[in-house]
Amino acid sequence: MCTTARVIEVVISSPAKWSHRIATKPDGAGHSPSGSKKPKIPNLQILRALAALMVVFHHSLSATWQYGNPALSLERFQAVGQSGVDLFFVISGFVMMASTHNTSTTARQFLDARVRRIVPIYWIMSVAVAVLLLLAGKTTPLDGSWHLLVSLLFSSQIFTDGYPVVFLGWTLEYEMFFYLLFAIGLAVPIRKGPLIVPTIVIAGLSVLFPISIALEFIAGMIVARIYLSGCGTRLSETLLLLLGVITLLGSTIWPQTLGYRWITWGIPATMIVYGAIFTGQLHLRPIVFLGDASYSIYLIQAVTISLTFKIMLKVWPNLFPEFQIFIATVCTAFAGVFMYVALERPLINVMKRR
Numbered sequence: 595m596c597t598t599a600r601v602i603e604v605v606i607s608s609p610a611k612w613s614h615r616i617a618t619k620p621d622g623a624g625h626s627p628s629g630s631k632k633p634k635i636p637n638l639q640i641l642r643a644l645a646a647l648m649v650v651f652h653h654s655l656s657a658t659w660q661y662g663n664p665a666l667s668l669e670r671f672q673a674v675g676q677s678g679v680d681l682f683f684v685i686s687g688f689v690m691m692a693s694t695h696n697t698s699t700t701a702r703q704f705l706d707a708r709v710r711r712i713v714p715i716y717w718i719m720s721v722a723v724a725v726l727l728l729l730a731g732k733t734t735p736l737d738g739s740w741h742l743l744v745s746l747l748f749s750s751q752i753f754t755d756g757y758p759v760v761f762l763g764w765t766l767e768y769e770m771f772f773y774l775l776f777a778i779g780l781a782v783p784i785r786k787g788p789l790i791v792p793t794i795v796i797a798g799l800s801v802l803f804p805i806s807i808a809l810e811f812i813a814g815m816i817v818a819r820i821y822l823s824g825c826g827t828r829l830s831e832t833l834l835l836l837l838g839v840i841t842l843l844g845s846t847i848w849p850q851t852l853g854y855r856w857i858t859w860g861i862p863a864t865m866i867v868y869g870a871i872f873t874g875q876l877h878l879r880p881i882v883f884l885g886d887a888s889y890s891i892y893l894i895q896a897v898t899i900s901l902t903f904k905i906m907l908k909v910w911p912n913l914f915p916e917f918q919i920f921i922a923t924v925c926t927a928f929a930g931v932f933m934y935v936a937l938e939r940p941l942i943n944v945m946k947r948r
């Protein structure tokens with residue numbers, strides 16, 4: 595373990611100095627990769643699964659209001675479900691830093707890898723949803739085409755006042771923006787460029803625009819630097835994990851705005867990710883597999899939640915809203931796993947061979 599001063603030194607030091615500081619724990623929790631090998635941390639995949647299901651819960655809870663049977667008993671947990679996005683952002687920042695550590699990855703290689711991983715399945719979903727909206731008469735060919743175009747270019751929040759065709763894609767637009775900043779950081783000839791460039795740009799833009807949520811990517815990168823150095827803190831990782839969970843649950847009793855969510859949700863999410871990485875790893879294969887499928891689960895809910903609710907209202911109109919949420923969440927998880935196995939994973943394998 596390290597003192598607070600030592601942790602600060604790790605964050606601001608050159609990555610080239612980390613290699614001999616990497617510690618390995620008996621349970622593999624502290625293992626860090628060398629060369630181009632990426633870290634395998636089961637707890638991260640478990641957190642991914644949890645984050646995806648939290649967002650599904652949030653939208654399923656919102657659907658009970660949309661379909662006229664609100665689950666008032668669960669309303670206070672709406673914020674907890676929303677914070678799944680913040681967990682995703684912190685994890686994403688961690689993975690970006692950890693996966694490029696001690697490698698010769700160029701900006702082009704990094705962007706190419708991320709585009710191959712994120713774009714194909716998202717584009718397929720976007721086109722499918724756009725067609726459904728057109729067939730349902732909820733858009734015109736002209737408006738629908740423009741909406742689809744800016745969605746496919748991850749720029750709907752720039753050129754429109756609303757969400758992309760797949761409304762969940764607003765988070766992916768943040769992801770792609772950060773990928774670009776990280777790539778620029780890899781390209782510039784300065785030390786710690788991947789950390790410095792995004793930090794300066796996002797801190798500056800946050801003064802003018804409500805994008806401070808992107809600071810959560812940076813928080814994840816800082817956690818990665820500490821992890822890769824083998825340097826933790828004197829504070830118990832398990833205690834920090836529990837404190838993060840308690841603080842996140844505390845968000846059920848205070849108001850939340852996008853401008854400050856990086857504090858009320860981002861800081862607890864960072865504590866949870868930090869604690870999960872450094873504490874003992876849970877090798878729970880079914881949940882780890884759900885983490886592998888979390889991207890498909892996250893995207894497919896744009897269709898499955900409304901479809902499930904419409905079916906339930908016809909088959910069992912008097913079902914308690916709490917059960918409706920449970921059924922919609924389970925159906926979405928199964929649909930996401932199916933899409934992962936049948937579509938996303940084969941696409942990943944095809945793109946790797948290109």
